[in-house]
Amino acid sequence: MAEISANRARTIIRKTLAKGKEMGLKPLSVVVLDSGGHVKAFEREDGAAPGRFAIAHGKAYGAVMLGMPGSAQMARAEKQHYFMTAVNGVYGGQVVPVPGGILVLDKRGNTIGAVGVTGDTSDNDLEAGMVGIEAAGLSGQG
Amino acid sequence: MAEISANRARTIIRKTLAKGKEMGLKPLSVVVLDSGGHVKAFEREDGAAPGRFAIAHGKAYGAVMLGMPGSAQMARAEKQHYFMTAVNGVYGGQVVPVPGGILVLDKRGNTIGAVGVTGDTSDNDLEAGMVGIEAAGLSGQG
Amino acid sequence: MAEISANRARTIIRKTLAKGKEMGLKPLSVVVLDSGGHVKAFEREDGAAPGRFAIAHGKAYGAVMLGMPGSAQMARAEKQHYFMTAVNGVYGGQVVPVPGGILVLDKRGNTIGAVGVTGDTSDNDLEAGMVGIEAAGLSGQG
């Protein structure tokens, strides 16, 4: 199956940040992971806190590793928090179960990676990320 | 942007401990981190438990990495505890989300580091730390 | 002191990859860290192995945390390998002591971050990265 190319990853990030600016959000940070959960591209806007890479990565990593977007992870956490806490442990701390972790699908519906957005509220992070993914001609599941 | 100098870090610690003594607090431990979250200075008062460095560090580290003072982290933990638990995981256990983790700002409002105070109640830790930061000519966000 | 802006980080990466293409190198991966060692931007070229983020990060992270570019770390490893091995341990495995980890300096000679390049031979990684840094109007110490 096709992976997210460097060009598309760059577009996803650029368009996500542009949407964030249009929405007047706080500085965002956006990561793109491939289908194996490995970092493909990342950008942290000026003014964002230094630790934002880790949060963006945690949102996207949990999504791709579990096959569950951030909203679904949050719903699970609300019902059974010790499970999501255990999942965080199982993945070496690298899972942040809130909106902004978005699965990326190709035209056939295959998961080809994930995007993690952080910096504003989770819902705003998610909204900006969905626009970025769609601008790259792909579908997102947030 | 300027970092917290060794002189200022020493003043922050000295004045925080002095305030603690004036308030009759238990022995305090105070850490100063730079804007990247790296340890600049630390002191553990005689009689404090041996593990207090880690608690002070955790309070300050979470603050600077997230750009959120301890009180804000605690408010988030009260509303969505699994999120702060995940954040602790993402940062290798180095996040303690309660008052006493104080962002340090320069005159222009830029975050130039963080202070972590521990040893008494969180509220008292925070009060002593704010005095120490202001005595060094800086502003604190607790 | 000023940090590497998102614009400059993007330029560093773009120009490093362009140099790599001009030199006919294997697909490169380039990370930009700020002065505290935190990830600012990253890109992995199509065709690069999935684990290249960690190598690029390790080259840059060791450089900024120690204040020693990759070539200097390698010289130290050649003379006293158990020291660099211990340093890798102290930083949680995040240190890769070979050329390609480049300190980034501003006009005044202050270290404002680091770049990590990986994908081809270390010497070629370093050469491409130096071009990228200079194209962004900054100086590199490799």
Place this chain on the structure above:
Amino acid sequence: MAEISANRARTIIRKTLAKGKEMGLKPLSVVVLDSGGHVKAFEREDGAAPGRFAIAHGKAYGAVMLGMPGSAQMARAEKQHYFMTAVNGVYGGQVVPVPGGILVLDKRGNTIGAVGVTGDTSDNDLEAGMVGIEAAGLSGQG
């Protein structure tokens, strides 16, 4: 047995840094650990690299945990490097086996803690630290 008091720790650090300035060394970082290996005090001079706390800590921690000063650890590493590498692993990466990790002894010869100095060459780090320890009325074993 008596521990290193906060006053003495402060003196050790102050006098070590003063000696470093007198010797014209690069900016130093000095940590004082108690007999259990827990951080008592620390200071990083302006201009030192951000990761120096970890190096200073690693030097002192290995010393107190093994009961072996840095020079002895280095001698062991030279003869059997895989042993010291294993020891680094056993202590979670927190052992740096070179001069500058100094055991602190009281008048009766009991080990009451350790000092870790880093920033210049290991031998210079050690020399400055020994002066700091003696200035506090204690003995050092480097």
